[in-house]
Amino acid sequence: MASLPVSPAQALDGLLAGNRRFVDGAPQHPNQDAARRAELAPAQQPFAVLLGCSDSRLAAEIIFDQGLGDLFVVRTAGHVLGPEVLGSIEYGTSVLDCRLVVVLGHDSCGAVAAARTAVEEGLTATGYVRDVVERVTPSVLAARAAGLTADSDIIDTHIRHTVNLLLDRSRVLADQVATGHTGIVGLAYQLADGHARLVTSHGLPTPVTQDTVASSVGVHPS
Template structure:
């Protein structure tokens, strides 16, 4: 089905980075995407990472990290905003599926962040549940503003950091897994133009593994 031995958080992160590097280089291997893998994973799943990312159509997780069936437990919302359903899904991934890695994936030119910035700048409200989305992104944008950050990349990075902190603050299950060394949480920022995923923040990942991510 999957690797016989469970991966450490560092090994899982390295595996994820390796896939992204292949994607950036234009040399994907498309692992675990054949009939054999389909049969292997039919009885059950053991993904090596929970990937919580933005719903943006350009962030298809298995493509940009060059993975396949049963590799990633994917949760996506616009602007990677986290409500109870998201928290429950992530807790399922780490406590039931034993994923050693949780990834928060943001990206440049994020529509949810741009809409929030616009709403704060001009005071124009939105309708429907988009308003709820903007309200959930607002603390990140305000924190970036308070820190004097004005560039899109810096504001996106702040939103990624805020999301990582929120997950750990609100989920005792996840926080306990990280404290015990069983799981690490990393925040990545994806560049749409070149396809690379850059490390923004990490909780529970050894320094040497985090250093490798800065070159992603």
């Protein structure tokens, strides 16, 4: 078993290094064999919680080149938040001791597009899809208020909005970030090239770039 990251920044380094391998077409597919499966049977110890959109093109373990037991993944359309999502994330950081929470958005997001259509054309969805759209709408309105119209800017605004909601609604997570136990970041994934771009971060002592590698902590060395 690879050694686990010991800080939020190192956890993020490991994810970005894995994403770089994925983009380069050289994934290592770590921790995906029978030995790893057997090792994890008694208990799990993931190093990061990932709240991502449910989009089928956004499989976290694949795009970050991770394996069984590495990520504690929560996915909803448009990465919208509800009590069960907050509880799952708090479980990941408090019970499983994950040191990093990632909010993962992406371009061509259907939930964001539907919210934008609702704001601009007054067309709303039906059933529970409407609830998803309504939870994304504040991000679209905030982007419009700031004069932002490009899809990428609206996606980034929604990612930042979700990160801020996590900190506002979860006292547990906010306290963990304040003490340096946990970091939280927002990443924007590009469907065409596979690149995950850093949008916002809280609780990381120094800026983290896409060039940072994780070999020093042995997450999955490149």
